[in-house]
Amino acid sequence: MLNILVTGATGNVGKEVVRLLTDQDCHIYAAVRNPEQAKQRLGDSSKISYVEFDFTNPSTFINAFRQINKLFLVRPPALANIREIAPALEAAKQAGIEQIVFLSVVGAERNRIVPHSKIERYINQLEIGATFLRAGFFMQNLNTVHLEDIKTRGELFMPAGNGKTSFIDIRDIAAVAIRTLLENEHINKAYTLTGSEALTFYQVADIFTEVLNKPIKYTNPSLINFILTMRARKLPINFILIMAAIYTTTRLGLASQITPETEQLLNRPPLTMRDYVQHYQQCWLNS
Ligand SMILES: NC(=O)c1ccc[n+]([C@@H]2O[C@H](COP(=O)([O-])OP(=O)(O)OC[C@H]3O[C@@H](n4cnc5c(N)ncnc54)[C@H](OP(=O)(O)O)[C@@H]3O)[C@@H](O)[C@H]2O)c1
Structure with a gap:
């Protein structure tokens, strides 16, 4: 075995x-x-x-x-x-x-x-x-790193401008991982895994608002405002700088690439942002 x-x-x-x-x-x-x-x-x-x-x-x-x-x-x-x-x-x-x-x-x-x-x-x-x-960027960052912003302030707070992200659900990454672990033909290959749509955080906020049935706003802070706010929340500086780098990449339009590889490896379309917010909605609703 x-x-x-x-x-x-x-x-x-x-x-x-x-x-x-x-x-x-x-x-x-x-x-x-x-x-x-x-x-x-x-x-x-x-x-x-x-x-x-x-x-x-x-x-x-x-x-x-x-x-x-x-x-x-x-x-x-x-x-x-x-x-x-x-x-x-x-x-x-x-x-x-x-x-x-x-x-x-x-x-x-x-x-x-x-x-x-x-x-x-x-x-x-x-x-x-x-x-x-x-x-690519995990959808699940929104129920981990950004959970409190969304849940308690109704806010998507990241300095990503109007840039688009081809979010991927970690459940799809794991499903691809299983296939590549069990089938030897994937040895010595590299796959770029993205979702099937690239969205701005304005579009993500609209999906949250609709699915959660409560207003969620993308506030698009400046980079400096983001860094100072994260510092005030006492997050480690290395983590803040990594987030700042990721969202600057997004702002510059470099996070929007969509590849067919996830779909090819799953034999089905990747999960969408709407699927993800529906499945995880309890995370952001106050109990
Ligand atoms: N977030 C994204 O959008 C994104 C996108 C692409 C790639 N990635 C990459 O994905 C990786 C993170 O994956 P993830 O989010 O699934 O991880 P994660 O939830 O952050 O969990 C990290 C894991 O590493 C374990 N760990 C920590 N220190 C360890 C040590 N010294 N030795 C052994 N295990 C240790 C932790 O176990 P304990 O229970 O012991 O703490 C935990 O299971 C990173 O390399 C990141 O760069 C992230």
């Missing part, structure tokens, strides 16, 4: 990958920093083993990679330096892992500064079979 190790198993995409893999003919190893806590959060199942794994603690690698055929790799957002990820990749190579499916980011093939680009190149250098899933 195929043994698949999922890193980031308690996070947005990894959790969904674990959930979808439980219906497949494989054994899942959820690679987590705290196995007991993760088991309580994700649930106990004969199909899932929880193993301790920490990118920054090499003593966890040998046990985590033992008998693993395939690895779903998520770079934790806090680990931006390739030096923090490389030892685990080397251990994966040593352990004879056949394929890494890596959650990368759109444009990683061009933008060599982003950590994902460095990770892709490191994996290639190690000559491990790999599939790179270069994902």
Whole structure:
């Protein structure tokens, strides 16, 4: 049986990958920093083993990679330096892992500064079979990072101007990840995963307003107003700067690319923003 190790198993995409893999003919190893806590959060199942794994603690690698055929790799957002990820990749190579499916980011093939680009190149250098899933902006950022703005202030607060984003639902990314983990033909391929429509945040606000049946406004703050507001909310400066960079890219019209690859790999159209807001609506409605 195929043994698949999922890193980031308690996070947005990894959790969904674990959930979808439980219906497949494989054994899942959820690679987590705290196995007991993760088991309580994700649930106990004969199909899932929880193993301790920490990118920054090499003593966890040998046990985590033992008998693993395939690895779903998520770079934790806090680990931006390739030096923090490389030892685990080397251990994966040593352990004879056949394929890494890596959650990368759109444009990683061009933008060599982003950590994902460095990770892709490191994996290639190690000559491990790999599939790179270069994902666009997650819809689920709106029920995580931006939850409170939308829920309590009725506001989409991001400095994205009139720029469009080809949002993707993480459930579609996870479904693509499953396919690429289970079918060997995706080894040594890279896919750019986007949704099927590019929307401005004005259009997103209209969808929220209609589906939630309460006014949600895109306030389009200036970059400086955004940074100062986030500072006042005591968010870490690195996180604020990453958000500022992402929304500046959007403002410049560089986040609107739509590719056919998600649809081709799913054999169905990707989920739309309207689907997403309908499915998650309880998140933003005050109980
Ligand atoms: N947000 C977007 O729009 C977007 C778009 C494209 C690509 N991406 C990329 O997607 C990745 C994030 O994916 P996500 O949102 O699914 O993740 P996430 O929800 O932020 O979760 C991060 C995961 O990493 C784990 N983790 C943290 N530090 C760790 C360590 N030292 N060792 C092992 N595991 C550790 C966390 O586990 P614990 O439970 O132990 O904390 C958690 O499961 C990033 O690389 C990001 O750049 C994001």
